[in-house]
Amino acid sequence: MKRATRDLCLFSLAALIIMLVLLFTLDSANLRVVTGVYMWIGLALSWNIIGGYTGYLSFGHAAFFGIGAYTTAILVTVAGWPFPLAVLTGGVAAGVLAALIGGPTLRLAGAYFAIGTWAVALCMLQLANILDITGGAYGISLPSLYSDTVFYLLMFALAWLVFFFTWHYIEHGSFGRKLEALRENELAAEMLGINTNRQKLLAFIVSAVFPGLIGGVYAGWIVFIEPNAVFGSNINDPMILMTILGGAGTVMGPVIAAVVLYLLNRILWINWSADTAYLIFLGFLTCVVVLYAPNGLVGTFKAWLANRRRSLPDTQDDEEAS
Amino acid sequence: MSDLQAKDLHTGYGRVEIVSGVSISAALGQVTCIFGPNGSGKSTLLKAVAGAQPTWRGDVVYRDTSIRDQPTEERILGGIATMPQGGSVFADLSVDENLRIGGHTIRDRTQLRQRVAEIYDRFPALAKKRRARGSDLSGGQQMLVSVGQLLMTDPQFLLLDEPSAGLAPSVVKEVFQMLRELKEAGKGILMVEQNVRDALQIADQIYILVQGKLVYHAPRADIPDLKTLMKVYMQV
Amino acid sequence: MDLLLQTLVNGILIGGVYLIITLGFNLAFGVLGVIDFAVGEWVMLGGFTGYWLNHYLGLDPLLFLPVTFVVFVIVGALVYPMLARLLKGRQHARLLMVFVFTFGLSTLLKGGALTAWGFNQRAMDSFFSARSVELAGVYMPQIRLVAFFFGVLITVAVAWMLYRTRFGLSVRAVAQDEGKARLMGVNTNRVAALVYALYAGLTGMAGVLIGVIYTVTPQMGVQYTIFAFFIAVLAGLGYVPGVLLAALLLGLIQAFVAVYIGSAYSLLIVFLSLYLILLVAPRGILNRGRA
Numbered sequence: 001m002k003r004a005t006r007d008l009c010l011f012s013l014a015a016l017i018i019m020l021v022l023l024f025t026l027d028s029a030n031l032r033v034v035t036g037v038y039m040w041i042g043l044a045l046s047w048n049i050i051g052g053y054t055g056y057l058s059f060g061h062a063a064f065f066g067i068g069a070y071t072t073a074i075l076v077t078v079a080g081w082p083f084p085l086a087v088l089t090g091g092v093a094a095g096v097l098a099a100l101i102g103g104p105t106l107r108l109a110g111a112y113f114a115i116g117t118w119a120v121a122l123c124m125l126q127l128a129n130i131l132d133i134t135g136g137a138y139g140i141s142l143p144s145l146y147s148d149t150v151f152y153l154l155m156f157a158l159a160w161l162v163f164f165f166t167w168h169y170i171e172h173g174s175f176g177r178k179l180e181a182l183r184e185n186e187l188a189a190e191m192l193g194i195n196t197n198r199q200k201l202l203a204f205i206v207s208a209v210f211p212g213l214i215g216g217v218y219a220g221w222i223v224f225i226e227p228n229a230v231f232g233s234n235i236n237d238p239m240i241l242m243t244i245l246g247g248a249g250t251v252m253g254p255v256i257a258a259v260v261l262y263l264l265n266r267i268l269w270i271n272w273s274a275d276t277a278y279l280i281f282l283g284f285l286t287c288v289v290v291l292y293a294p295n296g297l298v299g300t301f302k303a304w305l306a307n308r309r310r311s312l313p314d315t316q317d318d319e320e321a322s
Numbered sequence: 323m324s325d326l327q328a329k330d331l332h333t334g335y336g337r338v339e340i341v342s343g344v345s346i347s348a349a350l351g352q353v354t355c356i357f358g359p360n361g362s363g364k365s366t367l368l369k370a371v372a373g374a375q376p377t378w379r380g381d382v383v384y385r386d387t388s389i390r391d392q393p394t395e396e397r398i399l400g401g402i403a404t405m406p407q408g409g410s411v412f413a414d415l416s417v418d419e420n421l422r423i424g425g426h427t428i429r430d431r432t433q434l435r436q437r438v439a440e441i442y443d444r445f446p447a448l449a450k451k452r453r454a455r456g457s458d459l460s461g462g463q464q465m466l467v468s469v470g471q472l473l474m475t476d477p478q479f480l481l482l483d484e485p486s487a488g489l490a491p492s493v494v495k496e497v498f499q500m501l502r503e504l505k506e507a508g509k510g511i512l513m514v515e516q517n518v519r520d521a522l523q524i525a526d527q528i529y530i531l532v533q534g535k536l537v538y539h540a541p542r543a544d545i546p547d548l549k550t551l552m553k554v555y556m557q558v
Numbered sequence: 559m560d561l562l563l564q565t566l567v568n569g570i571l572i573g574g575v576y577l578i579i580t581l582g583f584n585l586a587f588g589v590l591g592v593i594d595f596a597v598g599e600w601v602m603l604g605g606f607t608g609y610w611l612n613h614y615l616g617l618d619p620l621l622f623l624p625v626t627f628v629v630f631v632i633v634g635a636l637v638y639p640m641l642a643r644l645l646k647g648r649q650h651a652r653l654l655m656v657f658v659f660t661f662g663l664s665t666l667l668k669g670g671a672l673t674a675w676g677f678n679q680r681a682m683d684s685f686f687s688a689r690s691v692e693l694a695g696v697y698m699p700q701i702r703l704v705a706f707f708f709g710v711l712i713t714v715a716v717a718w719m720l721y722r723t724r725f726g727l728s729v730r731a732v733a734q735d736e737g738k739a740r741l742m743g744v745n746t747n748r749v750a751a752l753v754y755a756l757y758a759g760l761t762g763m764a765g766v767l768i769g770v771i772y773t774v775t776p777q778m779g780v781q782y783t784i785f786a787f788f789i790a791v792l793a794g795l796g797y798v799p800g801v802l803l804a805a806l807l808l809g810l811i812q813a814f815v816a817v818y819i820g821s822a823y824s825l826l827i828v829f830l831s832l833y834l835i836l837l838v839a840p841r842g843i844l845n846r847g848r849a
Contacts, residue, residue: 105837111654115593115787115791115832116836122784130822274673282665286659286666287662291659374737394740406737415730423739426728
């Protein structure tokens with residue numbers, strides 16, 4: 001078995017055990033907190049695919065979460081579809097939206113791409129506010145379909161799915177190598193025969209489908225959605241900041257940051273009912289990390305490890321330019 | 323007789339060293355040329371002397387004082403002006419504004435106006451174009467403006483990065499004639515060139531830089547002819 | 559006809575306020591190459607500065623415009639070194655990192671304001687607040703007129719600075735080619751710091767005006783960030799004269815949509831047009847910006 005596959009299995013097994021232990025030991029309130037942790041791991045890892053590995057900072061990923069949530073909610077309440085099918089359709093809807101806007105938007109570089117995607121998310125937010133089918137600002141209430149345990153398991157499954165995809169196809173797969181090549185130098189990647197437009201679009205779509213699915217499950221779990229709750233900055237911003245804090249373009253960075261930051265959010269909320277203070281932490285940490293550790297915590301740690309390894313006694317293959 | 327010197331100068335970009343321990347000297351009333359293939363570090367060396375690029379190690383000495391830590395502004399005030407590759411004309415500024423920005427270090431308004439007028443006297447062709455935007459000028463006119471910008475502060479030393487690049491042959495001739503006149507007027511000229519043939523006509527001293535290191539130096543007395551120089555060039 | 563004229567005037571008047579924000583914003587972009595995500599938070603904090611000064615001192619909030627300007631010039635001067643540090647960094651995506659930094663900054667400021675002041679809207683009244691002028695059947699609230707003329711005044715002052723002073727010339731030179739400007743002896747770092755401080759000061763003042771016209775709330779920032787982006791993109795990023803046209807256009811779009819389509823659609827149309835302009839004309843409608 002390849003080392004990457006072995007590590008993946010070990011990690012998955014550990015995650016599964018932790019998940020089960022938590023499931024049987026935690027009370028329902030804490031179980032909901034952990035469900036939220038899984039959700040944010042999934043969202044941060046999804047964003048990481050386009051924002052971290054591909055280097056296109058999407059500032060509008062809430063659009064995909066929201067369209068998944070709304071699609072699911074509408075299909076369940078209006079059309080009476082079974083929930084699983086509605087969630088899958090929500091994921092498809094997110095993918096379709098990404099495919100539609102991806103082509104033209106991915107031609108924009110740097111901050112222009114960020115602004116463009118942000119504008120898309122804001123458009124979706126406004127649309128949800130205006131349209132009848134979304135219930136406008138009043139939102140949509142869903143029937144309570146399953147127990148919290150089911151949503152706990154569903155969120156875990158989705159988070160694991162994104163993790164698996166990232167690990168297998170990106171961190172240790174040729175798709176990821178192509179993405180990283182185009183992130184470092186798009187022109188050079190093109191020269192190497194990589195169809196950069198196609199790869200970018202694929203990455204964008206994949207990174208949109210997962211939030212779409214997660215948004216769908218979220219709608220069923222929270223049973224009430226309104227435009228700001230699913231298209232707003234409270235969904236949009238943490239995805240970006242968690243990934244950058246943890247280390248964009250690493251697997252573990254977004255996972256660790258999502259766990260720590262979402263727990264921080266809940267602790268602040270439960271003890272001081274201050275979820276706005278969370279923004280202070282997020283913002284402050286982002287500024288500090290961008291200034292002093294621009295590769296994120298895990299990225300910086302990795303670089304430090306590599307440096308240490310290089311400066312060990314055997315200096316004969318030291319490649320210092322003479 | 324060396325008024326401007328780089329001593330064992332090291333510099334580069336990021337972590338990559340481009341210039342590794344180069345020592346050169348230039349004197350007033352002389353043209354000092356630095357030749358070398360693309361990427362040899364000659365432009366970077368010039369920038370370090372101009373103050374647009376930090377000197378990592380070594381020193382830049384002007385009139386027996388170290389100027390390595392002086393910002394460009396102070397070096398200009400001290401009499402060292404620089405023209406970057408491709409000239410220094412700002413496309414969206416008028417000729418007048420281009421000259422005034424060339425004299426940015428002159429704080430006195432009257433003096434600035436006077437200097438601009440002097441440049442127009444010197445280059446009557448520009449006086450007619452004073453309102454024209456930089457991008458509307460021909461290559462030759464842009465070169466005139468660049469030289470005008472350079473002379474705004476009445477510098478002692480002119481640092482030029484490939485003044486002939488991209489110019490029509492007839493204009494190149496004019497430029498070198500202009501440089502010859504400046505030299506004869508007592509200015510020191512330190513320039514980087516690809517156009518070895520024309521530069522040789524006015525050079526008093528030659529350096530050749532390869533991969534950030536000095537490989538050849540010919541002082542005033544024994545400047546070789548083009549053929550000999552080319553032979554040297556081929557060998558390094 | 560009256561309605562049309564009224565709508566036109568409404569649009570132009572509010573456009574004057576947007577002008578103040580985006581002149582500085584676009585200038586800062588031109589010189590630093592930085593797109594400041596926190597622009598809306600400077601508006602918000604400016605509004606609160608006016609509000610609290612008015613609250614505690616009781617004087618007309620408009621009297622605090624100069625104080626607010628000074629306060630935010632100082633704030634800008636304090637923030638700039640961090641941007642400069644990032645801009646001198648070695649990674650290839652420097653500008654993107656600056657963008658992320660300002661995004662973090664905006665999150666921090668918004669979170670701080672929300673934590674300190676809550677979600678409530680706060681209103682402050684000026685001498686001009688409840689008065690209006692009627693001219694040829696067109697009704698103009700005095701406060702909006704004052705804000706508009708203040709915007710025009712600022713525009714003239716900035717234009718004078720840019721086109722008539724030594725500093726302004728160096729600003730334009732740095733915006734065009736930093737390397738060349740440095741070789742001319744321009745202290746590019748100082749120019750950039752001053753421009754950023756000026757931009758912060760102007761934006762803070764705009765916040766006071768907006769706060770007097772509408773209300774202030776810690777959440778108001780985002781809207782002005784997107785307005786600033788909209789105007790700057792429409793004008794062509796870094797192209798300052800285009801701002802005049804774009805700011806008025808935004809005011810007009812909002813006014814007309816509100817009257818003829820419904821105010822609910824106003825933001826949607828702004829966001830949608832921002833997106834489309836980015837795709838179709840990334841150098842702005844005048845094609846003079848930096849893409």
